[in-house]
Amino acid sequence: MVAFRIVFALAALWALAWSGQSARADDTNAGGMYATYRSSASDQQLFDRAFDTKPAASLDELVRTLGRAIDLLSRYKVPKEPPHIYRVPRAEMENYVCGSNCNIQAYYKPGDGIFLVDTLHPETDLMHRSILLHEMVHYFQDVVGAYGDRSTCDRWFQREIDAYNIQNRYLGVIGHPSRVAYTGDNCANMDNAQADHKPPPKPDLTQTFGPGVTRSAPDRD
Numbered sequence: 214m215v216a217f218r219i220v221f222a223l224a225a226l227w228a229l230a231w232s233g234q235s236a237r238a239d240d241t242n243a244g245g246m247y248a249t250y251r252s253s254a255s256d257q258q259l260f261d262r263a264f265d266t267k268p269a270a271s272l273d274e275l276v277r278t279l280g281r282a283i284d285l286l287s288r289y290k291v292p293k294e295p296p297h298i299y300r301v302p303r304a305e306m307e308n309y310v311c312g313s314n315c316n317i318q319a320y321y322k323p324g325d326g327i328f329l330v331d332t333l334h335p336e337t338d339l340m341h342r343s344i345l346l347h348e349m350v351h352y353f354q355d356v357v358g359a360y361g362d363r364s365t366c367d368r369w370f371q372r373e374i375d376a377y378n379i380q381n382r383y384l385g386v387i388g389h390p391s392r393v394a395y396t397g398d399n400c401a402n403m404d405n406a407q408a409d410h411k412p413p414p415k416p417d418l419t420q421t422f423g424p425g426v427t428r429s430a431p432d433r434d
Contacts, residue, residue, distance in 0.1 A: 260285065264386050269336040272298060279346045286382045287375075289353035296352040297326030298345075306330050319344050321351040339389055343380050347393075350376040366400040373397075 263281035276298065280291040306328055307313065310320050320328045327348045329335070335342040351372060354360075359375070360368040377395050384392060 264383075266339060266387050272336060275336055275342070275345070276349070279342070279349055282346065282383055282386075283350055283353055283379060286386070287350070287353075287379050289350065289357065289359075292353060292356045296321075296349060299326060299328050300331045300333075301328055303330045303332065319348050321348045321355075323355050327352065339387060340391060343384050343389070343393070346383055347376045347380045350379050364400070370400050 259281065262278060263285050265278055269275035269278065273295075276295050280295065283289055284291050301309070306317055306320065307315050309328070310317050318330050318333055322328065327345070329345065329348075333341045333344065335345040354372050354375065360371045363371060373395055377393055381392050
């Protein structure tokens with residue numbers, strides 16, 4: 214009788230051990246949305262660094278931070294080399310990009326880099342930070358040749374829409390209340406106007422920051 218009880222107890226312990234192993238295997242292999250993902254501390258640290266809203270110690274540090282954010286928010290991966298960034302007086306920027314007064318604040322020129330008016334302070338101002346991110350998206354697009362199969366105008370248009378979308382995702386993640394929007398014309402309307410021998414409509418390239426606050430943004434790449 215004692216021997217029977219010992220055998221029975223051993224069998225019960227073996228059954229419990231086996232069921233525990235099976236449950237762990239099921240948790241790992243079930244493929245459910247909660248069973249298959251394991252968040253790690255390194256993942257959280259990466260996210261925290263990418264969307265850090267504290268003042269940046271330098272522009273170089275901020276570029277690295279925004280590169281991580283773009284990588285997490287889009288299909289664009291961080292290029293091997295960061296973009297060149299230039300800070301210039303507003304009058305010099307307007308003359309360089311528009312040839313006249315156009316109230317531009319940031320511009321990406323392929324092969325050259327990103328130009329920021331010297332009144333922008335992305336190291337401390339989060340809206341300014343999102344503007345730099347927008348221009349960095351254009352640099353990332355240029356590196357991979359995004360929308361390379363489109364016409365020149367449509368490629369520019371699609372890249373702009375892409376950059377605005379990513380900028381808005383960034384603003385949402387960091388909890389900023391403002392959003393931006395492209396309110397210009399599209400290439401089809403411009404092409405139709407040219408086909409009808411009419412002057413093409415002047416693009417209204419405006420970023421909307423919040424109620425009644427806008428900036429002109431002809432950052433054509």
